[in-house]
Amino acid sequence: MFGGGGMNPRKMQQMMKQMGIDVTELDAETVTITTADGEQLVFEAPEVTRMDAQGTQTYQIVGEPETTDADAPAVEGDAEAEEGIPEDDVELVASQASVSKSDAREALEAEDGDLAAAISRLG
Template sequence: MFGGGGGLNPRKMEQMMEQMGIDVEDIDAEEVIIRTDEYDLVFNDAEVTKMDARGQETYQVIGSPEQVESGAAGGAGGAGGDEDADAGGAIPDDDVELVAARTGASEDDARAALEDVDGDLAAAVESLE
């Protein structure tokens, strides 16, 4: 993780971080997606490291992303998930269930509310409350 950083021995670096209360953990990630308003960055087989410094978690992603159309990432090839929910920018079932549980609305009403606000969870909940 800290290869050759300033001549410090990796073991010494690990000991120093432990003394400062910083825990480091490698995460076996299959895919990392960063969504922006304009596009998605998709990292396949990225190296992900989580640092916990006294409750403040920081994630480091190392890899070369592929830039795809906004909302296009996370479809076929991903583990789990509903194929229909990922196709064509449709609303994920997890989001529908969350909005339905939060508002007491039916899943159909929750899905319609999410579609009306382009998947914005807070706006969908607000519209149903």
């Protein structure tokens, strides 16, 4: 980020803190990115880092994604296919907002599947 080359990681953290930059490691299990053309990138057990600087949060995801088609037909009789909200998303929102799965699903439906907005709604 700053071209620290051989700089001591501890020194780098001290410099970032002085500049008002806070870096946090997140314990993420799965990260899913859906592109505009319907492709999904699914990162299992990624390394996720959140950087807070000047009121802006930036996330860095490190891992090898599996690529799937978000528009692929769902399995017949699958509850998430009927509702359009993946069960993994429901579980993630429920755990992050400390609410029941039904409340998480309602928030996701109200926010058209937007995870961050659903968590904010419940928070």
